[in-house]
Amino acid sequence: DTAVSQTPKYLVTQMGNDKSIKCEQNLGHDTMYWYKQDSKKFLKIMFSYNNKELIINETVPNRFSPKSPDKAHLNLHINSLELGDSAVYFCAAGNTGELFFGEGSRLTVL
Amino acid sequence: SQKIEQNSEALNIQEGKTATLTCNYTNYSPAYLQWYRQDPGRGPVFLLLIRENEKEKRKERLKVTFDTTLKQSLFHITASQPADSATYLCALERSGGYQKVTFGTGTKLQVIP
Numbered sequence: 001d002t003a004v005s006q007t008p009k010y011l012v013t014q015m016g017n018d019k020s021i022k023c024e025q026n027l028g029h030d031t032m033y034w035y036k037q038d039s040k041k042f043l044k045i046m047f048s049y050n051n052k053e054l055i056i057n058e059t060v061p062n063r064f065s066p067k068s069p070d071k072a073h074l075n076l077h078i079n080s081l082e083l084g085d086s087a088v089y090f091c092a093a094g095n096t097g098e099l100f101f102g103e104g105s106r107l108t109v110l
Numbered sequence: 111s112q113k114i115e116q117n118s119e120a121l122n123i124q125e126g127k128t129a130t131l132t133c134n135y136t137n138y139s140p141a142y143l144q145w146y147r148q149d150p151g152r153g154p155v156f157l158l159l160i161r162e163n164e165k166e167k168r169k170e171r172l173k174v175t176f177d178t179t180l181k182q183s184l185f186h187i188t189a190s191q192p193a194d195s196a197t198y199l200c201a202l203e204r205s206g207g208y209q210k211v212t213f214g215t216g217t218k219l220q221v222i223p
Binding site for chain 1: 154155213
């Protein structure tokens with residue numbers, strides 16, 4: 001069983017479209033995260049949710065809207081996609097001290 | 111502003127030698143410092159954690175040191191193997207239970223047979 005799973009693994013779309021990435025964890029952790037990894041491989045935190053409550057929002061444009069329907073799920077919806085949104089998006093789960101990452105969702109905006 | 115820098119973008123070493131990777135930070139008071147490994151096309155995988163009151167931690171061929179005065183962590187892989195080739199990321203979690211884990215820039219390690 002995969003600890004943190006995200007879908008889809010690949011997304012190719014046109015500028016201006018809306019897309020969603022889903023994430024699920026079966027580890028029972030309270031905190032889930034979204035990170036963005038750009039072409040230079042820098043991993044930057046976007047959002048963190050603790051038990052369905054938003055606790056970190058790192059000045060991400062409001063075109064990005066996370067949603068946590070329950071403790072095990074954290075989805076990311078992106079409106080009006082731009083070229084600069086092309087990146088790999090990683091979901092992670094963990095309590096203090098160790099994060100478990102999904103395999104990433106590579107988004108390409110054309 | 112807060113910065114976490116890993117000194118080398120890339121490091122090449124000969125198989126069997128010890129690889130030493132550096133992580134420096136400024137304007138930060140971390141409670142925990144973590145090291146992760148990332149292979150191409152995969153998510154980061156947790157390796158080791160060291161707390162602010164610990165100087166050194168070991169796990170098999172891995173050793174991490176943490177100097178809060180120098181604001182630096184060193185990550186050592188002894189008897190390195192080609193299978194150790196990957197990108198290694200340090201990450202800091204600040205005090206106060208805020209649970210924000212911030213990553214460094216990463217070092218790509220290549221172990222040459």
